[in-house]
Amino acid sequence: MNKLSKFCKELSNFTKIKPEIYLSPATGYRARAEFGFSKSSYTMVVDEDKKYMDKSSIPHTSIQQLMPNLLSKINESETLQKKLFQINFRTSGTKCLATLIYHKQLKEEWIHVAKDIQESIKNISVIGRSKKQKVSIGPEDIEVVCNFDNSSFRILQNDLVFFQPNFYLYSLMISFIxxxxxxxxxxxxxxxxxxGFTLPLASKFKKVFATENNRHSIRLLKExxxxxxxxxxxxxxxxxxxxxxxxxxxxTFRRLENINMQSxxxxxxxxxxxxxGLSDETINLSKQFKNMIYISCNPETFLRDIVKLERNIKSIGIFDQFTNTQHLEVVAFL
Ligand SMILES: C[S@@+](CC[C@H](N)C(=O)[O-])C[C@H]1O[C@@H](n2cnc3c(N)ncnc32)[C@H](O)[C@@H]1O
Structure with missing residues (x-):
């Protein structure tokens, strides 16, 4: 039984509501992709189910286009290659961040050759990382333009924060909500x-109060x-x-000093x-709300939490964010 049928069957134990199903293209869909680097080539950091197809076709085309050039540059230079073990990409659709991660401290010589990559490959921004070290050769933040409902939103992200991984399903998730x-x-x-959801959904609400524990994400959201x-x-x-x-x-929190929560x-x-999934404290907090929207990247903990929340499913969308893997994303109104 495929993953969609399996989840729909499990879901039928909780609700009679039929889910809306959204599929992704099988290639070119990943706005973020992480590769290992070994023996002068990219290696896919293999998922637990080990079922990736041709891994080079998964990233968005803007990443695919620059991957061979970047690899040639790395393989031409002993300084770039030595102790390099991982290369992470993310794209705004046109501009790409490439983070090269090393088991060595990055010195002047590395900066010199990394600048050459920055200058010779179009639409790339290079960052080098190693233990307790970050060297940014190009801009650190990239701006995703999210077109939605005849408006467009500019959303900043960088290589330290979460961002929706499927380039195509992201806007469909917002529309579903x-x-x-x-x-x-x-x-x-x-x-x-x-x-990623705060900015496009803000026009639908009078006011939004949004929290998160990653300081980099909060800084970017404020910007x-x-x-x-x-x-x-x-x-x-x-x-x-x-x-x-x-x-x-x-x-009480000093961070809330200037915010009028009573309003x-x-x-x-x-x-x-x-x-x-959700902590018990979040489950208890959610019980006080008339309406709940639950976005989940793990159907197993989602179903566990539905029971704990003691809420009915009013509508549910299933988004196959990672075709060819066992993962599914769920957006539910409870
Ligand atoms: C699946 S991501 C969703 C992010 C955002 N909604 C989006 O779509 O771009 C989960 C987020 O929860 C944050 N996070 C993880 N543990 C947390 C915690 N205990 N409290 C608050 N935020 C947490 C992560 O930093 C991450 O940004």
Whole structure:
């Protein structure tokens, strides 16, 4: 049984609602791709199910186009090659970040040859990393333009933050959410990352309060809020459990000093946790909300949490973000 049939069968134990299913192209879909580097070539960091097809066809075409040139440059230079073990790519659709990760400290000589890559390969931005060291040769942040609902949003990201990995399904996930949304007032968003959903959804709510525990993501989100001239989003670095404690008035945080939490009238909570799913504190917090939007990258913990949340599924979309693997992404209104 394939992964979609398997999940739909499991889901039928929880709801009679039929899921909407969104498929991805089988190639060129990954906006982020991580490769090992060994014996002068790229090697795919193999997924647990070991079922990748031709790995070079998975990244978005803008990444695919520069991969051979970058490899030639690396293989021409002993300085670039030595102790290099990983190369991570991410793309805005045109501009690509290439992060070269080493088991050695990067010195002047490395900077010199990395500058040559930066100058000779179009649309690349090179970053070198090793233990406790980062050397940026090009810009560190890239800007994704998300076109949606006749508007476009500029979303900054860099190599230290989460960003939606499937170039094609990302905007379909946003459309699914906005189509299902009913009676929006204010939104509480947990695990907001650098604002992949926060920024496009802000126009649908009066105000948004968004939290996340990664400081790089929060810095980027704050910059993107300014870039897009949005005035109805407030964001603070708080973990899921800290957010729950703050809203229950169990703890005070200096980071919340300038925010008037009493002014919010939340109609919805949106959560997009890592694979481990929701903490018990977040489950309890969610129970106080009339409407919940749960984005999950792990159907197993999603189904576990549905039981703990004691909520019914009102609508659900399944997004096959990683075709050829066992992974599925779920967006549910509860
Ligand atoms: C699946 S990502 C979703 C990010 C964002 N919603 C997006 O689509 O770009 C999960 C996010 O949760 C954050 N995170 C992980 N553990 C967390 C925690 N305990 N509290 C708050 N945020 C956490 C990660 O840094 C990451 O940005």
């Amino acid at each position: 906005t189509q299902q949304l009913q009676e929006p007032n204010d939104l509480l968003e947990l695990y907001c990352g650098c604002g 993107s809020i300014k870039l897009n001239n949005l005035s109805n989003i407030e964001t603070v670095r708080l973990s899921d459990n800290e957010t729950a404690s703050a809203l229950a008035n169990k703890r 919010y009238q939340f109609s919805h909570i949106l959560v997009d946790p890592p694979r481990a």
